[in-house]
Amino acid sequence: MSEQKAEAEVISNAKEKLGEVIPTPPEATPKASAQSLKERLQWGEPGLTIIDARDRESFLDERITGSMLATDVDNDNIPKNREIYIYSNTDQEAAEAADNLRQAGFESVSQLQGGLAGWKAILGATEGRSATAQ
Template sequence: MHHLFGIIPIPQPLQSRSLVYDLKARLDWGKPALTILDVRDRVLFNASHIVGAISMPADELIDRALASLPLNRDLYVYGETDEDTALIASQLRTVGYRHVSEIRGGVSAWKAVGFPIETVLTAA
């Protein structure tokens, strides 16, 4: 006998804008593969970021993304503000990324609902 308890529902397909809940559902589901890009400067990234996010500051983002991420990869992006996020997402789409989603509210919204964050300890 199969129980439906504990089965995680399949998340919605990637949208051009996502709420933190949408990303969390994707992470909990575990597939298909995705990459979370934090485009804020490294000091802010080190202070706190969404668990699993990769630091790719805006000034080096496009070159680094093209060198390491396939154009068909699902990318979730956030910056300091939703305006920054929208600008970066637009740049990623312009260079050929087809699956880019802007995380509304970024790390602040993520923390506000109690989802886990990471910090990077740096030597003083």
């Protein structure tokens, strides 16, 4: 066996073992708990978008850190396969907003159960006027 083939085989074996060792983030589900979103964010480079489907005043007052206001989202600039977590004032409003995104062609939309209150209950980070006043 040539030296190049031997090196290629060593590299190939190492890659196979790394695939077994390196965990992958859990898959998104149609409904997600605040804790599951927090765990997903702890993966470092989550590759997801958090959308706030409440009104602008509520969004400006306090929101999940890094979230975007639904009315400001340009559906054409977000890849259809991007993981999206959406929340609102009630789970029903969030479900409707999630359904709208799915109908627009988004493949991985999770409705965040409990909304902002659920997020704050697990000490999730927030930002906005109220969050900075604390």
